[in-house]
Amino acid sequence: MSYRIGIDIGGMSVKLGIVDDDFRVIERMRIATGMGCRCQELIADMVDACRQLGERYPVSSVGIGSAGLVDSQRGYVVRAGNLPFQNEPLAEKLSGPLGLPVYLDNDANCALIGEHMAGACQDCQDAIILTIGTGIGGAILIGGRIYRGHNGRAGEFGHFVFDRQSTRRCSCGLTGCFEEYASATALLAMTRKKIEAAPDSLLAVETAAGVDGMAVFGAAQRGCREAVEVLQEYARILAMGINSMVHIFQPEVTVLSGGISLQGDYLLGLLAPYLLPESVVRTTALEGNGGLIGAALLGTI
Amino acid sequence: MSYRIGIDIGGMSVKLGIVDDDFRVIERMRIATGMGCRCQELIADMVDACRQLGERYPVSSVGIGSAGLVDSQRGYVVRAGNLPFQNEPLAEKLSGPLGLPVYLDNDANCALIGEHMAGACQDCQDAIILTIGTGIGGAILIGGRIYRGHNGRAGEFGHFVFDRQSTRRCSCGLTGCFEEYASATALLAMTRKKIEAAPDSLLAVETAAGVDGMAVFGAAQRGCREAVEVLQEYARILAMGINSMVHIFQPEVTVLSGGISLQGDYLLGLLAPYLLPESVVRTTALEGNGGLIGAALLGTI
Secondary structure: OOEEEEEEEOOOEEEEEEEOOOOOEEEEEEEEOOOOOOHHHHHHHHHHHHHHHHHHOOEEEEEEEEOOEEEOOOOEEEEOOOOOOEEEOHHHHHHHHHOOOEEEEEHHHHHHHHHHHHOOOOOOOOEEEEEEOOOEEEEEEEOOEEOOOOOOOOOOOOOOEOEOOOOOEOOOOOEOEOHHHHOHHHHHHHHHHHHHHOOOOHHHHHOOOOOOOOHHHHHHHOOOHHHHHHHHHHHHHHHHHHHHHHHHHOOOEEEEEOHHHHHHHHHHHHHHHHOOOOOOEEEOOOOOOHHHHHHHOOOOO | OOEEEEEEEOOOEEEEEEEOOOOOEEEEEEEEOOOOOOHHHHHHHHHHHHHHHHHHOOEEEEEEEEOOEEEOOOOEEEEOOOOOOEEEOHHHHHHHHHOOOEEEEEHHHHHHHHHHHHOOOOOOOOEEEEEEOOOEEEEEEEOOEEEOOOOOOOOOOOOOEOEOOOOOEOOOOOEOEOHHHHOHHHHHHHHHHHHHHOOOOHHHHHOOOOOOOOHHHHHHHOOOHHHHHHHHHHHHHHHHHHHHHHHHHOOOEEEEEOHHHHHHHHHHHHHHHHOOOOOOEEEOOOOOOHHHHHHHOOOOO
16 A cells, blocks of 8 residues: 655645545544745644654655645745745745655646545546636646646636626736626625525525635525525526536536535536536535545546 | 648638648649539539549548538538538548549648648647637647547637627627627728728728728738737737637647738737737747648648
């Protein structure tokens, strides 16, 4: 049995785990990040966590999946949203002290590698993934390999023009980007709007103490009509984007990951009426561990 | 020197040509199609034309690029717009009588193969093409090979949702498809609208006898302000789609083909203000012969 460390760097925390040959996460750790966290301290914490894991398992490699813009060939995190990385040679900073090979890729590529090796598209050579969170990311599997484009930045499925009439400029340079309408952030905004419009609904009552992106699913499953309406409209919008990507890639499968995708069959049921016959959609089969598992497998595919 | 026959099947005519080892079209023929043309007669005409070409050159293979939906693996034209093909085993119908290998692919794939082997993206392994005509087609080159998707239908760059607010249903099943706003048909509609709004403009005067998709370029180059306005707005829209596909593929180059692309540097100048820095765009380098040359090269890459 061999053991690999996977590291999943997100905006709120760094998750680490030991992944075995059966692609199971058999031990895990977590480092909180957030405002004010410093780059070199965070790296020292990551080295320390890897060492702790390495004391208990004969680790053969470390793989890192990071949010933001990553140069996987050089092992650099170019920038990463809220995190304090700026052209940081992260792979080298870990491989030196650990004496292990360290691989780095972006989080969406890792999520797709995880699903391809151990999850929802194991049977596929051509697949795409939409990672739905604060924004929408994406990755592309072609012939069983990740396609990265000539600069490593391919797969930005959240950043095609979805509303040509919008004048709101995205940080990517375009207007009317798809993620503005179909991210978890967009679903939350839709939920808030409905709560305002229907203050007596179960959805409004249940979220009186605070609303998050998942609240609408709970209310819908308890029969709240307003919550179902929000989700049907969200599913219609998400399906328009999925169908668009299917026309471009004709993948065997389109995988959805991120918090919303954990709704599984319920989400697929909402999407079904709006999908084209050729749009074969599955939700993550790795319960939020896809990015970590995929990161651990970097260097093996 | 070896010689191959390329056949480019479009809605209005079938173009045939002999392509030599230097990717030049050294002899050509044309068969008119259009309303009322019959399938078996058209095939007999194609066989006849190939025989005539074969009498003058030692032809080693025949390649066909067809509009519409093509099953390149089986050599079938599934359907092809105005043309009388319905699940037609076209490759076999030509290879039998001619005694030559016959390859078949869709017209956009052929156009990209032509540009990759002999045209605007010879130096690239990862490239995409937008074929701009009545609609918008597309094709994808990854690692020097055409990516077709699992069902052979990938690359429909005209059919992603570009206007989420549109309710007009496209034959593809989506609403607000990109080609509705950026095809040559769309440019013609924009031109007509401007002529109506500015009946005294040079554009209106020059097109009094009839307007086609290219008229607006002529008027613009002769200084007509209204024509320039139409083209600037068209370029803005086309660039939004190009930028979107660049975010998805990050290709080395995006090639434009079709009638509008023959405007070359003038078109690129119009696009430039609206392109993202990473969007490297070139127009066809094969003067309308890309599809024919690419068809002739089928089976060689």
